[in-house]
Amino acid sequence: xxxxxxxxxxxxxxxxxxxxxxxxxxxxxxxxxxxxxxxxxxxxxxxxxxxxxxxxxxxxxxxxxxxxxxxxxxxxxxxxxxxxxxxxxxxxxxxxxxxxxxxxxxxxxxxxxxxxxxxxxxxxxxxxxxxxxxxxxxxxxxxxxxxxxxxxxxxxxxxxxxxxxxxxxxxxxxxxxxxxxxxxxxxxxxxxxxxxxxxxxxxxxxxxxxxxxxxxxxxxxxxxxxxxxxxxxxxxxxxxxxxxxxxxxxxxxxxxxxxxxxxxxxxxxxxxxxxxxxxxxxxxxxxxxxxxxxxxxxxxxxxxxxxxxxxxxxxxxxxxxxxxxxxxxxxxxxxxxxxxxxxxxxxxxxxxxxxxxxxxxxxxxxxxxxxxxxxxxxxxxxxxxxxxxxxxxxxxxxxxxxxxxxxxxxxxxxxxxxxxxxxxxxxxxxxxxxxxxxxxxxxxxxxxxxxxxxxxxxxxxxxxxxxxxxxxxxxxxxxxxxxxxxxxxxxxxxxxxxxxxxxxxxxxxxxxxxxxxxxxxxxxxxxxxxxxxxxxxxxxxxxxxxxxxxxxxxxxxxxxxxxxxxxxxxxxxxxxxxxxxxxxxxxxxxxxxxxxxxxxxxxxxxxxxxxxxxxxxxxxxxxxxxxxxxxxxxxxxxxxxxxxxxxxxxxxxxxxxxxxxxxxxxxxxxxxxxxxxxxxxxxxxxxxxxxxxxxxxxxxxxxxxxxxxxxxxxxxxxxxxxxxxxxxxxxxxxxxxxxxxxxxxxxxxxxxxxxxxxxxxxxxxxxxxxxxxxxxxxxxxxxxxxxxxxxxxxxxxxxxxxxxxxxxxxxxxxxxxxxxxxxxxxxxxxxxxxx
RNA sequence: GGGCGAGUGGUGAAAUUGGCAGACACGCAAGACUUAGGAUCUUGUGCCGCAAGGCUUGGGGGUUCAAGUCCCCCCUCGCCCACCA
Numbered sequence: 001x002x003x004x005x006x007x008x009x010x011x012x013x014x015x016x017x018x019x020x021x022x023x024x025x026x027x028x029x030x031x032x033x034x035x036x037x038x039x040x041x042x043x044x045x046x047x048x049x050x051x052x053x054x055x056x057x058x059x060x061x062x063x064x065x066x067x068x069x070x071x072x073x074x075x076x077x078x079x080x081x082x083x084x085x086x087x088x089x090x091x092x093x094x095x096x097x098x099x100x101x102x103x104x105x106x107x108x109x110x111x112x113x114x115x116x117x118x119x120x121x122x123x124x125x126x127x128x129x130x131x132x133x134x135x136x137x138x139x140x141x142x143x144x145x146x147x148x149x150x151x152x153x154x155x156x157x158x159x160x161x162x163x164x165x166x167x168x169x170x171x172x173x174x175x176x177x178x179x180x181x182x183x184x185x186x187x188x189x190x191x192x193x194x195x196x197x198x199x200x201x202x203x204x205x206x207x208x209x210x211x212x213x214x215x216x217x218x219x220x221x222x223x224x225x226x227x228x229x230x231x232x233x234x235x236x237x238x239x240x241x242x243x244x245x246x247x248x249x250x251x252x253x254x255x256x257x258x259x260x261x262x263x264x265x266x267x268x269x270x271x272x273x274x275x276x277x278x279x280x281x282x283x284x285x286x287x288x289x290x291x292x293x294x295x296x297x298x299x300x301x302x303x304x305x306x307x308x309x310x311x312x313x314x315x316x317x318x319x320x321x322x323x324x325x326x327x328x329x330x331x332x333x334x335x336x337x338x339x340x341x342x343x344x345x346x347x348x349x350x351x352x353x354x355x356x357x358x359x360x361x362x363x364x365x366x367x368x369x370x371x372x373x374x375x376x377x378x379x380x381x382x383x384x385x386x387x388x389x390x391x392x393x394x395x396x397x398x399x400x401x402x403x404x405x406x407x408x409x410x411x412x413x414x415x416x417x418x419x420x421x422x423x424x425x426x427x428x429x430x431x432x433x434x435x436x437x438x439x440x441x442x443x444x445x446x447x448x449x450x451x452x453x454x455x456x457x458x459x460x461x462x463x464x465x466x467x468x469x470x471x472x473x474x475x476x477x478x479x480x481x482x483x484x485x486x487x488x489x490x491x492x493x494x495x496x497x498x499x500x501x502x503x504x505x506x507x508x509x510x511x512x513x514x515x516x517x518x519x520x521x522x523x524x525x526x527x528x529x530x531x532x533x534x535x536x537x538x539x540x541x542x543x544x545x546x547x548x549x550x551x552x553x554x555x556x557x558x559x560x561x562x563x564x565x566x567x568x569x570x571x572x573x574x575x576x577x578x579x580x581x582x583x584x585x586x587x588x589x590x591x592x593x594x595x596x597x598x599x600x601x602x603x604x605x606x607x608x609x610x611x612x613x614x615x616x617x618x619x620x621x622x623x624x625x626x627x628x629x630x631x632x633x634x635x636x637x638x639x640x641x642x643x644x645x646x647x648x649x650x651x652x653x654x655x656x657x658x659x660x661x662x663x664x665x666x667x668x669x670x671x672x673x674x675x676x677x678x679x680x681x682x683x684x685x686x687x688x689x690x691x692x693x694x695x696x697x698x699x700x701x702x703x704x705x706x707x708x709x710x711x712x713x714x715x716x717x718x719x720x721x722x723x724x725x726x727x728x729x730x731x732x733x734x735x736x737x738x739x740x741x742x743x744x745x746x747x748x749x750x751x752x753x754x755x756x757x758x759x760x761x762x763x764x765x766x767x768x769x770x771x772x773x774x775x776x777x778x779x780x781x782x783x784x785x786x787x788x789x790x791x792x793x794x795x796x797x798x799x800x801x802x803x804x805x806x807x808x809x810x811x812x813x814x815x816x817x818x819x820x821x822x823x824x825x826x827x828x829x830x831x832x833x834x835x
Numbered sequence: 836g837g838g839c840g841a842g843u844g845g846u847g848a849a850a851u852u853g854g855c856a857g858a859c860a861c862g863c864a865a866g867a868c869u870u871a872g873g874a875u876c877u878u879g880u881g882c883c884g885c886a887a888g889g890c891u892u893g894g895g896g897g898u899u900c901a902a903g904u905c906c907c908c909c910c911u912c913g914c915c916c917a918c919c920a
């Protein structure tokens with residue numbers, strides 16, 4: 001052992017040891033205690049910065065802690081390897097996407113290892129590997145089989161760079177989530193998954209996820225967006241065509257004064273025939289189609305519309321109301337038609353004011369009556385129904401149910417639930433993805449490739465230089481095939497699967513990563529899943545995490561697994577930011593902002609343990625944090641200090657191996673240290689056991705080391721001093737091992753143990769060590785602190801009161817006052833209320 | 836507009852059920868040891884004040900013996916959803 005802390009030699013040494021001894025290997029068999037700790041696998045984009053590291057360091061701390069608690073921990077890692085940047089690299093630099101991806105994987109794997117993250121690398125997967133995507137294609141077939149995969153010609157979100165996008169990938173400002181370009185609508189025939197069919201279950205089962213952050217559940221709830229209401233069958237008065245609406249406010253239906261259609265509504269075409277207003281209508285509809293969704297739904301966009309010349313008939317009262325086409329109604333939600341009630345909906349009110357349409361009050365404010373002629377805004381609160389024939393006089397909320405039932409009895413309406421979520425668009429017009437296993441036959445249509453013919457291999461030899469869209473569609477050998485059903489010549493589907501699908505089921509594959517006959521074994525996944533702890537970034541709250549839940553439910557319904565949710569507990573860590581030199585602002589680390597911190601350099605300078613310790617100490621892990629170079633130094637100094645303590649006292653430590661701490665024989669200094677040790681064990685265990693408070697756990701270790709220094713140990717110290725010191729140092733090394741595993745392994749050996757600290761049991765709290773004879777409490781006068789006193793802990797609250805009131809200092813304090821009340825908080829304070 | 840979360844020293848931050856605000860660390864200051872080092876150790880460090888003492892958790896009210904924590908109003912910031920019928 002050397003005096004200097006030689007992180008650069010011990011770190012590679014222990015990394016090699018973990019690999020050579022298969023410390024993180026786990027077999028799939030049933031164990032007494034299992035734990036599946038999963039960190040979201042990365043996209044292999046190149047090299048990682050310290051911000052990426054937080055994710056893996058947290059996962060590793062959990063893995064190592066659970067192992068020390070005696071769990072068999074499944075801790076796998078892999079690569080979300082299909083996707084756009086690889087293809088762009090190919091276009092720009094002439095490197096094959098496969099080559100680019102695998103070389104990045106190599107880089108990033110080296111980085112993960114240099115951080116000392118423990119994975120069972122025998123289970124490594126890459127979604128771009130045929131042995132993996134074969135089963136991604138199988139997942140597609142399962143959905144197809146169950147009628148959940150379908151093609152439709154639909155306007156899709158189109159980014160000229162990233163091609164087709166799912167709704168979830170379009171940001172609120174109408175730009176592409178990945179590249180920031182403007183997204184436009186484009187008509188294409190595409191493959192969709194019917195996630196809408198699972199909307200109700202995906203929403204309801206959120207309540208099962210009690211170990212998920214509230215925030216993520218809320219976000220998914222918002223995204224799914226359930227609203228309860230009614231479908232009411234209006235009809236076009238002149239033609240008798242049905243024109244149903246969805247409404248959440250059927251109680252306002254007697255106040256309908258016009259009907260508003262979306263410009264894309266299918267009725268619009270029909271209404272144009274022989275219509276004197278045709279030219280105006282057509283012009284309006286065409287203008288609206290040019291406006292992007294983001295612009296149209298912008299708050300500041302003025303409400304506009306055009307009268308069709310037609311009317312609708314309100315089935316409740318037979319009234320005729322003019323039919324308008326407007327820019328504020330969306331075809332994507334409800335039926336694309338809105339019964340407009342200006343008196344009780346602000347949007348309808350605004351529109352009615354603009355075009356001078358009538359306003360009819362049907363919900364009266366019971367406090368200050370409103371009147372259509374003078375109202376300045378829609379009245380959207382509850383009240384008493386008026387002008388509503390049979391329902392007059394009733395409370396609107398209370399009457400709502402009866403109103404829908406009335407519609408149902410008269411066969412012009414029913415209760416319905418609408419969801420905001422749209423079907424999931426999974427087609428991508430790109431090369432670097434899993435080919436959709438479909439063959440288009442002129443006779444049989446879209447035929448799924450039989451499971452026995454999987455995988456549909458992605459050819460290597462394609463021309464990436466093409467500017468004509470998907471390179472795959474120009475690869476004749478790939479495209480030309482025969483129909484699996486009739487054997488006639490047919491064309492392969494050339495769209496590939498969105499990369500999201502690959503990452504929707506990878507957590508299952510880790511259990512049986514090399515299985516060639518199935519995607520996974522039911523009995524194995526039923527044992528290991530749901531994942532006990534999933535760790536990743538909040539940015540996946542509605543994409544990956546929602547898609548995965550959906551796919552798992554489908555796989556469950558297909559009978560391939562017994563559980564209903566993939567991830568039992570979820571932890572979302574905050575981002576690490578750094579002030580950018582360019583603009584002085586805090587940003588998440590990125591190359592374009594020029595604020596990335598490379599772990600490679602830091603590891604060279606301070607070692608991986610320092611980087612890990614600092615990353616965990618930086619702040620609460622769920623919150624964003626600012627990287628501070630100077631504070632890294634502090635973490636390094638702390639580790640070096642521990643190293644030096646062991647080095648300086650090594651002879652004493654080794655000589656006292658047989659000594660046992662004995663509470664009855666301890667003097668105060670060792671008694672205090674012994675108590676601090678066990679307080680620390682309790683605190684750190686609590687922080688790691690689900691609380692995920694690594695920052696305070698590290699702080700507690702620092703406190704413990706400060707206490708160790710307070711016990712000035714020498715060769716002449718008593719046996720109890722030595723015994724307590726040794727136990728403290730041993731426990732300390734174990735307690736720090738999830739955070740700084742390399743130094744922990746090395747010191748564990750220096751303390752005279754065989755190598756392999758993960759085999760050492762986590763320290764247990766000795767309750768009697770926590771006891772103390774005296775305690776310092778605060779003395780308050782009317783809630784204000786006046787002094788502090790040390791009192792015996794054996795006193796009951798009544799005795800404490802008497803004891804404190806008898807103290808000279810307290811008597812002085814109370815001179816001339818009358819005691820009204822005394823509040824004793826055991827172990828904390830005594831508050832004397834006196835006047 | 837709706838929902839969720841946050842606001843504490845120079846900085847990152849602590850604070851089971853309401854119970855000693857600022858643990859731990861960074862930074863800073865002073866000192867010790869040293870043939871100057873970005874090493875180590877000691878001490879100090881919320882603010883005002885020479886001091887006694889007073890003030891202090893975004894602002895203002897309230898409940899309580901006691902409020903960072905609970906209630907009401909307001910301000911600021913972040914995130915999600917949003918002409919959703």
